[in-house]
Amino acid sequence: LTRLLIFFAPFLAALFIAFLIEKPVRFLQKKFRFTRGAASAVSLLIFVLLAGSLIGFLFYRLFMEVWDLTKDNADYQYILLRIRDLLEVNFESVITRMGNTVSTWINMLLDTMVAILTSLPQVMLYTIISLVSAFFISRDRDRISRFVFGQFSPGWREKVKSVKSD
Numbered sequence: 776l777t778r779l780l781i782f783f784a785p786f787l788a789a790l791f792i793a794f795l796i797e798k799p800v801r802f803l804q805k806k807f808r809f810t811r812g813a814a815s816a817v818s819l820l821i822f823v824l825l826a827g828s829l830i831g832f833l834f835y836r837l838f839m840e841v842w843d844l845t846k847d848n849a850d851y852q853y854i855l856l857r858i859r860d861l862l863e864v865n866f867e868s869v870i871t872r873m874g875n876t877v878s879t880w881i882n883m884l885l886d887t888m889v890a891i892l893t894s895l896p897q898v899m900l901y902t903i904i905s906l907v908s909a910f911f912i913s914r915d916r917d918r919i920s921r922f923v924f925g926q927f928s929p930g931w932r933e934k935v936k937s938v939k940s941d
Contacts, residue, residue: 785901789908796822796913815913819906 796818803814912919927935 785904786908788901788905789912792819792822792905792909793912793916796909797916800913811916812914815910819910819913823906 796815799818799821800811800814803809803817804811807814809817924932924935
């Protein structure tokens, strides 16, 4: 099930994005008389720009908060002085333990960085697949709805219509 989800994840994301841009697509179709394809493309472009800006802003704020936290903070300077005093008392055993701990942290950091860097091509591929799929799902929404609706038996169609209208 997990492996199937990996393959369907870009398309599920595309369905969600197509759902999010549906109202702007209808607005562009009604107000500016765009074709469904042009309205979908413009809405998707605006969505990508807004989502990218929001993600970029969040990463920027996170970076700035961490940066401000590490700059000239008196509490951290006090903690560093206390650590230095403790190190002077138990220098040899602490240095050995610290060396092992630091080496473990560096290995974990490097492993994480390698994992992130090696997953970037897959993330980019999934993003591109999701965006292209969202465009086509949004553009052909009526056709897809008619096809899916046509797969139900006549008895179920009435039930689906009542659920959809509610």
